[in-house]
Amino acid sequence: MTGFPRARTAAVGAATFGLGECPGYTALEMTARAAHLALDDAGLPLDAVDGLFVALPDDYLGGLAFAEYLGIAPRITDNNRTGGSSFLCHAIHAALALDAGLIDVALIAYGSNQRTASGGLVSALKSSVYEQPHGAMMPVGGYALAAARHMHDHGTTREDLAQVALSARAWANLNPEAFRRGPMSLDEVLGARMISSPLTARDCCLVTDGAAAVVMTRADRARDTRAPVPLLGGAQTVTHKEIAAMPDLTVTGAARTGPEAMGQAGITPRDVDCLQLYDAFTINTILFLEDLGFCAKGEGGGFVSSGAIAPGGSLPVNTNGGGLSCCHPGMYGLFTMVESIRQLRGEAGERQLEAPEIAVSHGNGGVLSSQATLVFGTSATV
């Protein structure tokens, strides 16, 4: 796949706000606060933003509401919603628009107060007339069906799934921003309340508040900013909406977006220093490790149980603690981008990896329906 403007754009600002619980703020206010912080981080004024990319959890016209709230009139407003992967898709679209000269500064933002406002996961997922009458709990049911099939086909175990949660918690314990910290045992995960077999409550992401924002600009302008992080590649796809239509329950669209994005970047999985992926459920991590090419299909369970993705392992995954232990404000994708940027800039505090040069962010939407992969680098990789 050619055509992606490799390293011709860069993330130049990144921020989070209100992770965990953020009472007293609306989702829009949280989104705006994250945007202000990201622009400050980039050293760019609000009125420089002419590309607005947003997918609010509870507002289908959020692109309009956010432009009004900020008081700007963007040249491009992208309200694309592919679920939790939306923001990685936004970054791809932003890179194309920036490179074409349609815009100069792109702002990608998200915020949700779902935990303090409603106490539950706010999901845009609506069942069809074919799925709805069965009363299935979704999205967890879709992931559970994929997990059950993966266990059947590849011998993946409940313990393998649990290791994903334990690794995420171990990383979260190094991140003061993470909502769930503290010790976690294998027995705690295995013995947690069963939600949708084989997934227990500890196999499921958190329900938190949280906001994030990323600012992008062209490489020429990025050079004048504090710490630009070049975008080397990006690819996205949609394979289905409802789980019954997933072509193969054990193979996601990441099997396409991973190789495409890494091909654009001119790298292979061996070159990746850290991976930030959308772990809505523990099975996600196993599926994406396989599909993105970090291990063979069917070997994801053994890979995570070897300790490879935990602190000290060969492939640091979700170094912020992920959706399982850091935060999950409904659509988590943007947080995978923020963590890649922080790691590449060397701003990750106690969890900082030693001089990483390539970070991959991977987003997921729906029930393994939409997949999007970004490859970020350092100036040395351009």
Place this chain on the structure above:
Amino acid sequence: MPDLGPEARYLGYLAEGRFMLQRGPETGQAVFPPRLRAPGGQAPLEDWQEMSGRGTVHSVTLQHRRDGPPRVIALIDLAEGGRMLSRLTGAGAEDIAIGAPVRARIAREAEVPHVVFEPEGEAP
């Protein structure tokens, strides 16, 4: 029912107690859910046929509820082709495994008629 879209036609058949799906002219396989043309293809789907109701469990999850027994949610591969999400009911439903044979039953008591499945061997 020439003036109905595929979804209304499917639901209309179910309301009459008939489990009907279209067959793809190129693959010969049943298509679920009903559509105007074969998924990803050009061929119009005009050939509605009654399903045998036989199927196999492709995957299954027990969804635990505070107010009752687990709900058994499964993906069923129909004998004629097509995969659908459904619910398993009847004796042995909670113990069913991937690969097990099942048989369809039309549940018409709900607001929207729909197809549920029971373990094969139980009374239909």
